[in-house]
Amino acid sequence: MQDGFVRNSAGDVNWSDGSLSGTDVKESTKTMGQLRGIFRSQEDWSMIPPEQVVYRVQWIPPVAEGTEGGLIWGNTTIEPGLVGDEYFMTHGHFHQISNRAEFYATVRGTGYLVLMDRDRKTWAEPMSPGSIHYVHAGLAHRAVNCGEDPLRFVACWPSDAGHDYGSIAERGFSLRVVCRDGAPSVIAA
Ligand code: M6P
Numbered sequence: 189m190q191d192g193f194v195r196n197s198a199g200d201v202n203w204s205d206g207s208l209s210g211t212d213v214k215e216s217t218k219t220m221g222q223l224r225g226i227f228r229s230q231e232d233w234s235m236i237p238p239e240q241v242v243y244r245v246q247w248i249p250p251v252a253e254g255t256e257g258g259l260i261w262g263n264t265t266i267e268p269g270l271v272g273d274e275y276f277m278t279h280g281h282f283h284q285i286s287n288r289a290e291f292y293a294t295v296r297g298t299g300y301l302v303l304m305d306r307d308r309k310t311w312a313e314p315m316s317p318g319s320i321h322y323v324h325a326g327l328a329h330r331a332v333n334c335g336e337d338p339l340r341f342v343a344c345w346p347s348d349a350g351h352d353y354g355s356i357a358e359r360g361f362s363l364r365v366v367c368r369d370g371a372p373s374v375i376a377a
């Protein structure tokens with residue numbers, strides 16, 4: 189083999205859990221303390237240790253974030269758990285550039301992908317291993333773990349999409365996923 193003709197350009201995905209390895213993998217962790225104001229009950233939120241990990245994200249940016257025309261591959265692992273009757277979930281965001289879409293695909297676990305447009309019309313798609321979810325441009329998106337095991341999904345989004353967390357921090361989504369009699373229920377917020 190001649191040098192330079194064959195190489196791995198991004199990294200490796202372990203398809204059994206979606207995890208990434210390689211030199212360019214970035215990682216972040218979101219703790220309960222960083223999710224102040226996201227769950228419905230401030231009182232229940234305050235009873236959980238702030239260092240409790242709610243979810244982890246890994247991603248590979250083959251081009252710098254913010255670059256137009258590129259893509260980023262990542263994954264998220266949401267731990268199982270409840271804040272009062274509300275399942276552990278991601279913060280959720282709109283994209284800063286409103287015409288940027290995203291793919292999610294579930295690897296392990298069960299839950300919901302909650303989607304909301306700018307008029308606050310909200311709906312939820314069930315997530316289970318193998319489910320593919322197309323997040324249309326302009327929709328806010330949040331994943332919720334309704335199972336007893338970690339919810340793991342992979343995602344691919346444009347490198348210049350950006351994360352607009354402010355709108356969600358201010359008003360949230362207009363649906364919440366809660367545990368009723370031991371089963372998930374999607375209710376108006
Ligand atoms: C997915 C992608 C990421 C996002 C992550 C966690 O992997 O959508 O861009 O960062 O989920 O979601 P959030 O940013 O809302 O915390």
Ligand code: ZN
Binds near residue numbers: 281283
């Ligand atoms: Zn996104």
